[in-house]
Amino acid sequence: MMEITAEIRALIDKAAAGVELAEADVVKLFVFDKFDDVRRISHVLDGFYSGRNDLYRDASSNKYYLVAHKSEHTPKEFNKVCNIISEYAYQKNYVPANEAFFKEHGNVIIEEAAIQTLAVL
Numbered sequence: 001m002m003e004i005t006a007e008i009r010a011l012i013d014k015a016a017a018g019v020e021l022a023e024a025d026v027v028k029l030f031v032f033d034k035f036d037d038v039r040r041i042s043h044v045l046d047g048f049y050s051g052r053n054d055l056y057r058d059a060s061s062n063k064y065y066l067v068a069h070k071s072e073h074t075p076k077e078f079n080k081v082c083n084i085i086s087e088y089a090y091q092k093n094y095v096p097a098n099e100a101f102f103k104e105h106g107n108v109i110i111e112e113a114a115i116q117t118l119a120v121l
Helices: 008-016 035-046 074-085 096-105 114-119
Strands: 027-032 054-057 063-069 090-092 107-110
Touching: 008 035, 027 035, 027 074, 035 074, 035 090, 054 096, 054 114, 063 074, 063 096, 063 114, 107 114
Parallel strands: none
Antiparallel strands: 027 063, 027 090, 054 063, 054 107
């Protein structure tokens, strides 16, 4: 039988009492072959997606990497955003080390609001 730690017990008690638990920020990584595809998706998502997103370029592969965060969006909204982005890019598994690698070895194109910034250009 699994032992329930004090931390898990506290979460169970909060849920039983109706206390809302903070949702984890879901992060997805998308790879684009062309910058024009990133620009296009920014116009498609303009006014709908307001979450944090960062754009990097890997000079060795000449690919663009978009790191998109769920931020304040509902899981349903973020899923829709990811489905739309997937029409222009392919998704890779995200691990926090990805961003650290991009910041150290890649070119940071736009941080914090890449899609929102490109949408107004």
